[in-house]
Amino acid sequence: MSEKNSTFKRIRNSAVIKNPLLFEAIGLCPVVAITLSLRLAVFLAIVTAIELIVCEVLSSLLLKNIRRHWRVALYVLFGVGVIFPIMGLVNRFFPDMSINFGVYLPLMAVNSLVALHCERVAVKNDLKNSLIDAIAASMSYGAVAIITGLIREFLASGTIGGIDLGLEVTFPALLTPFGGLLIIGFLAAVFKAVINAKYPDASPDRAFDTSEVTRSVRGSLKELMKDELDPYSFGTETAFVRIRKEKRAEKNIEKTQEVNLAEPQKEKKEKVKKPKKSKKVAEAPKRELRVRQTEERTYLDDFSDMLSELEEYKNRPEEAETQEKDGDGQ
């Protein structure tokens, strides 16, 4: 009983809640372009079902131990093995249909529906589960394609299955991809309303993740430079900016070293006279922090900071002298 339930749930998820066409937006190209009539839509559904079942079965049997990047090429090879014999048969026995298909029939060899289901299900499950998924996904995909073809043929040509209904007004725009997408959009809304009513817990929106939609397109360039194609490990900076910052940081370090070298001499002098120097020693880390901050700031900020540091540096001996004088006075 529980096995039956799990099988039913798997079919329900693959076919309805995660409908590849309506809620995952996979395999849109053939449906949008080919389903101009009921006949073409039925043919598309049959070809897709054969391709998906064969590819998933072969992937489940043969490709489990092959690495992912090589498997992707093999899915296409399986697709070619299924689609091109069909293409030959169509050219020979249905030449009119071959004209309607145009370049779209060979394109089905690289159908994203096949690659996704093989990768997501077939290579991770046994043959039985892969077969169930292939049948469920291809049936749901085919059903949507057939409904789309039916509506398009009726509204755009005024026929159903080639039988003229004698409609006086037709909408030939629906024969373009615009019509296919529009009908799929309304079908998705109807399916979603039914799912929400029948399975309130199931959320079809999860199939199409839009959590990153508001992210910046420009951010992708930074992302690319950061961790994708960064052959010299420059991080988010360009080479020019990095070199300029390095030079600036070197200069700052040299100055701090000079200051640090000067300070111990003063400390020695002051140690003899006065045991107050611990405060000055404690100032050293503060100076380092200031240098780090300047790295992140603009050039003008750096320049003004450097000027103020120079003034402090010039004033420091006078202060020390005055302190010494005060010390003597005391």
Next chain:
Amino acid sequence: MTVFLRLISAAFYVMLFQNLIFNGGYGISEAVRMSAKPRQLVPMTIFITYFSTLVSVICVLLDTIPVINGLSEIMHAIIFIAVVGVLYLITVSLVLLSGKASPRTVRRIGVAAFNTLVFAVPLINYRSAFSVAEAIGSGVGAGIAFVIAVILINSGLKRLEMNKSIPQSFKGTPAMFIYVALLSLAFIGISGNSVFI
């Protein structure tokens, strides 16, 4: 100069006047899914333009060989897909050998190589009898057409996500499909085709 003009005109043809994604539906699944993840746009565009341009040029050059030129359309399609496959294997091998690629980059190469947009470019070149210059133009134009499509869909998706007055049943993919359909209608208008006879 004529060669350059041919290149440019082919690029504009596949970008605007017959936008491969909106007018032909090629690679529309990838464009729609990519528009939901705009941060991946730049690497994906680079890979798609790389594959579409190289495949386009290699296939046109192969077609100048008399033995290949005389073959049927099915055999041409098989050769074109073999070119895509070989180019993919070479690219993945080079990327893996470089040792710098993350698994995500390798995955992107697979998605960029095996999609209907990249495979459609040499088929359209073959049917339109494009020259080498026009093949380069159509290859680069296909990549730019992908960027245009993703940016347009993404900007619409952002607004749809923020819009609270959309009915619950239309939220998500239904509203997005209708929005993409309207974009497609706009591009059909640019192409000059009559949609309401």
